[in-house]
Amino acid sequence: MSKVILVETSPFLDQKPGTSGLRKQVTVFQQENYLENFVQSVFDCLKELKGSTLVVGGDGRYYNREAIQIIISMAAANGVEKLLIGQAGILSTPAVSHLIRKYKALGGIILSASHNPGGKDGDFGIKYNASNGGPAPESLTDKVFANSKSISQYKTTNNDAIDLEQLSHSSVLGMQIEVIDSVADYADLMESLFDFGKIRDLMAKPEFGICFDAMSAVTGPYATEILGNRLGVSANNIIRAVPLEDFGGGHPDPNLAHAKELVERMFANNAPAFGAASDGDGDRNMILGANCYVTPSDSLAILAANAHLIPAYKDGLTGVARSMPTSQAVDRVAERLNLTSYETPTGWKFFGNLLDANKITLCGEESFGTGSDHVREKDGLWAVLFWLNILAVKQQSIKEIVSEHWKEYGRNFYTRHDFEGVETEDADKVFTHLESLLEKSAGKKYAGRTISIADNFTYHDPIDASVSTNQGIRFLFEDGARIIFRKSGTGTSGATIRLYIEHFESNAAKFEDETQEVLRDLLEAAEEIGQVKALTGKVIADVIT
Incomplete structure (x- = not known):
């Protein structure tokens, strides 16, 4: 007979969700209580969890099935009324969003590290989507992170594993579990x-x-x-x-x-x-x-x-x-x-x-x-x-x-250069350097263009008046060209520095010109400004799009 079990645990201090949830290497998630701590931290921050419906699924990467079984046991022990789970544990992220909205669920748990590599030595990820079907707002993820740093126990149960391969209805501790067609809706x-x-x-x-x-x-x-x-x-x-x-x-x-x-x-x-x-x-x-x-x-x-x-x-x-x-x-x-x-x-x-x-x-x-x-x-x-x-x-x-x-x-010539796996200390040097330039960059000329604004982008949400700071270093030129530096929050090791370059062209005779050649002067200006290669040792970008 299944029963609620309280398991003593200790906090992990690295469970701060990024722009798309918590992403780490599989081996990190396989640590004892690591996934359980994060899931309980999410549950503890959902006031309406008891009696609710949740959608659960993932992209099928390594550890997906095991993680779903852990979530089933914990959801039952925490009083969730119903789980909708994709067959074989499969649900695309937009499908989860749609299911949450269609079935008026409290939210959904998505198991994915998106475009990051998979397998035993690859990455895994988990994120919570709210009742509107979208990623949890920062107000919630901040609470989850705070909770993860002080958690002392989590709730689970000792149920048999649920068969995820067949469409089915079952229950654990009175919680209804429906394995649904992943695709139809x-x-x-x-x-x-x-x-x-x-x-x-x-x-x-x-x-x-x-x-x-x-x-x-x-x-x-x-x-x-x-x-x-x-x-x-x-x-x-x-x-x-x-x-x-x-x-x-x-x-x-x-x-x-x-x-x-x-x-x-x-x-x-x-x-x-x-x-x-x-x-x-x-x-x-x-x-x-x-x-x-x-x-x-x-x-x-x-x-x-x-x-x-x-x-x-x-x-x-x-x-x-x-x-x-x-x-x-x-x-x-x-x-x-x-x-x-x-x-x-x-x-x-x-x-x-x-x-x-x-x-x-x-x-x-x-x-x-x-x-x-x-x-x-x-x-x-x-x-x-x-x-x-x-x-x-x-x-x-x-x-x-x-x-x-x-x-x-007209054509906006545009490119992104990714410098991946940069040592965190070196990436910090780049952004410390960039910050030091902001107040004195307006009016300076690079590549024959004059900077009109240099800042660290701050967003003022027009709906809820929330403020998000430190969203990317911008050098905006009088002719509309842009050079932007940003640290990515989607990797699991080291840091990724993303460099974005943009130039608007209205002359139709130049629309078919090669992008990297058109933007060469701005790319050279970006290195002169940011010193990415000098400060990180990365001679060329790892990915150019």
């Missing part, structure tokens, strides 16, 4: 937003080729159902469709470096018309045309400019938002459409208040994340379907649509 939502009939007709054209790369991650089953079963895409054109605990040894990050097979197909002589990839937990996307790469910033702007073509958005947008490092391309569309464009810190949770207040309809980040008010997370497959719907209506190629957009709005 989300697939139905997508069919309600887009014109599947038009997209299906496009897929049926012999000359229209497509390749979707699920990267051996969570979107495989979703792509198989939506693209394959509902839209008629051949299984041969949905690659790496089976979720694997180690993502097949790959890095489930949808960019030009890690989606190698897809990129090779899309830049071949006989390339398909459309290519796309999604990441570990299904919230990011990369869009490609035949011999054509669409930057995430351009993608957001093009979706906003063409939203009226989509059934769900035919009546117009209420506004748009982008993370601060994301290029200003969408701002130009918003201005033309007489919409407000909001600039937020990096982290999807900052879009939540704007979405809930109906201030925005579309939002996005340069880190391959795009979304709308249909859920409160970025959504990889949603972006893919949005693009396919546009293609089905306009009957143009990706390249033609991108070129047409640049002619209409």
